Amino acid sequence: MIPRGVLKTIIKLRNMTPEEIRAYFEERATRIKSRGWTAKQHAEDQEKWHGLKNERTYSKHFDKPEENKTYALTGTKDDKCIANGNTWKESEVV
Secondary structure, eight states: OOOHHHHHHHHHHHTSOHHHHHHHHHHHHHHOOTTOOOHHHHHHHHHHHTTOTTTTTTGGGGOOOOTTOOBOOOOOTTSOOGGGTOOTTTTBOO
């Protein structure tokens, strides 16, 4: 059974926009300085605690495209592309 506090946080984060998720974890990184983690590291930690380790539900919002690289924005349901929820790195066209 998932503890009530964890469930509330999961529901809260699932209803946030990508910008709100980044802001939430950036504020958390500023507030909890003892670990010395970045906002993305806090997001990855929450994914583990929420049982979402392989989904990258929160940390994917910290990825950014790199200059002079080509990415797949759309594709079929099995393609690695941004529209299917993959990261910029995973969606890179080689």
